[in-house]
Amino acid sequence: MPLEIRPAEPAELPDVADLCVAAYAPFLTGEGHYVAVLRDVARRASEAELLIAVEPDGEVLGTVTFVPDGGALGEIAGSDEAEFRMLAVGPAAQGRGVGTALLRRVLDDSRRGGKLGVVCSSLPVMRAAHRIYEHVGFERVPGRDWSPRPGVELLAFAISFDSRGVT
Numbered sequence: 001m002p003l004e005i006r007p008a009e010p011a012e013l014p015d016v017a018d019l020c021v022a023a024y025a026p027f028l029t030g031e032g033h034y035v036a037v038l039r040d041v042a043r044r045a046s047e048a049e050l051l052i053a054v055e056p057d058g059e060v061l062g063t064v065t066f067v068p069d070g071g072a073l074g075e076i077a078g079s080d081e082a083e084f085r086m087l088a089v090g091p092a093a094q095g096r097g098v099g100t101a102l103l104r105r106v107l108d109d110s111r112r113g114g115k116l117g118v119v120c121s122s123l124p125v126m127r128a129a130h131r132i133y134e135h136v137g138f139e140r141v142p143g144r145d146w147s148p149r150p151g152v153e154l155l156a157f158a159i160s161f162d163s164r165g166v167t
Contacts, residue, residue, distance in 0.1 A: 023088035062089040062098040082110040121154040
């Protein structure tokens with residue numbers, strides 16, 4: 001499947017918002033306020049890099065918010081690390097390698113940017129995402145697990161680069 005991974009264009013932001021909500025819907029039990037966060041793609045595009053995976057016909061299949069240098073959207077990255085958030089693949093495109101392709105773009109851009117690694121946080125129930133992370137070399141880092149608010153526990157994952165690429 002030929003995919004193009006690139007920054008989202010302003011006209012695509014509503015589709016990206018809908019895709020994020022659809023992808024996260026199974027995990028939003030009791031998290032209705034997070035729908036507004038997922039829909040706020042304009043903020044993410046202005047404060048980080050909002051990447052999308054599109055098919056040749058322009059259909060948006062997935063997205064990730066790449067936070068290469070911290071800022072308002074950085075959560076757990078150190079100064080020598082990049083971070084990504086809200087990796088989302090539309091339900092119809094799940095299982096087709098879209099998430100992996102987006103994640104590899106984040107890793108490649110991070111290496112090119114001189115970062116020593118990449119980190120992310122994830123809900124414990126997002127096991128399919130965890131498998132993607134582990135497939136490309138991320139490892140669980142329990143010492144960096146955290147809670148943004150009571151009742152929400154996030155697991156930390158990290159990958160480190162060495163001169164060959166990944167350690």
